[in-house]
Amino acid sequence: MKTITLFITLMLAGCSVTYTTESFVYQDDKPEKELNIGKIQMELVEAEISAVVNTVSLSTQDGIELRGVKLINKNALVNIVFFSANGMKISSSSKILNKFSLLPANVIWFDYRGMGISDKNDKLSVKNLQLDGLSVFDFSKNEFPKNLPVLIHGLSMGSIIASYVANNRETDALILDGAISTIPQLVENAAPTWSKLFYSINLSTELSKINNMELIKKYNKPLLLLIGENDSTTPVENSKALLDLSPSEAKVLAIIPKTEHGETMKKDKGIRAYQDFINNLVCCTSE
Template sequence: MTVNVSSNQFVPRDTNKLALLKKSAPDYQMRDVEFVQADGSISRGVYLNKPGAQATVLYFLGSGIRLDADGAYFLKPFADLNLNVIAFDYRSFGRSDATTSKHGLKEIESDTAALYDYARGMVQGQLIVHGHSFGSFVAAHLAGQRQLDGLVLEGTGTDAKTYAQNLTPWFAKPFVSYNVVGDVAEVDNRRSLQDIQFPILIIAGKRDTTTPEPTARVLFDSLKQSQKRFVSVDAGHMDAMLFPEVKAAYKNLLKELGNAN
């Protein structure tokens, strides 16, 4: 057997790097943003914007996703929708730094609230909070602390234990038990969202094995308020925002927000 070896194997292309947005969304400007948290930690991110955009999205990334490696993939759909978008890397990850050893959920939730207040003061008009996967739990907790214009949860679920169980392959589940400890045990999107009074859109993928569609449906059904929408498409965990049905649902949400003002 002969194996061909080239430099591409040692230095692969990063196909979703953030700088690619300059080509795929040429009408937009991208600038770096930085916010110093109360404990001195520094949250760094980007603000993708253009004049005449319909609204702004504050986007919370999924676990293990960082802007410089994956930003072009996750932020481009918002440009397609004529939306500005602000996104930050989580503390001690990607562009962001932490000055303390504390790196738990409470610190992330505190960072999130401060970043929302910063973004709210930075932009005019509608500010929609959108969380994907792990970011949907962060966004849901924020929604319980702030009166938002609108909330979008993509690839979401009910609680931390269910989320962890879904990460385990089906063949291993009979042999694995979960003991959810510390602040993670308190995570429950149903509790966070029980009193919200603003529009919410939940996006689910029929082929999503990380946060399966039924768990997103359970969350949706638990919501008391009437301004809620659920859209399910033939997507996996990472690609729902690419589907026309999801973009149409987003446009309906924007229309609803516009009519409310």
């Protein structure tokens, strides 16, 4: 994540640095020309996964073109709208689609605006990202098979977008993976203890107000929290706090042993915990 490396900048910049959404959220200088969809399909073939992947696109309210991928698995039990981590682009992280295929699931995943193959605007705001999240969800609902539950999965920074969308749209379940509680807490976790003697970090009002805990208080549908035992970016305590706040009667905290931030779906135990959650969800929704 970008937050892991921002402290090098701080050391060079002096005693105090203020971060805005534009400087905090990863942005490419310009969009990638195109996605190598053939490479992604070959990764599925090599893993002996019988799924088909295609490119998708949509236009936002302010005229930005977002682009992404749609994975369709003939054996899918659920549909998943995936919101990735800060700086996690489809072009460099496409193998996570193989992991989703193991669940098995259909997936739609868009690069955020200003990242990967999606267009960039002159100004970026949290509101932009939230509205984009709603657009992606609405688009996905129309693209997915209608007979399967629709889940929202947010990884790291994507957990904030996922929770926002889940509170503003009808969905069947929410998965928070390496969940952020608040941005100030995220920055606090990422800063080495010794470094706090030499500089301070100031966040813009917009970033300071991001609070996943308040969103989870309002979400009462099935909830899965995936977290790595060794995650220092969004520690296990964060996910435990979110679990305690959730009013859901079907909530699960899966702590994956010997796992760092953003690595839960690379581990067999992470996939099994996800599969167990889906099996329980499908069983209950089909009754």
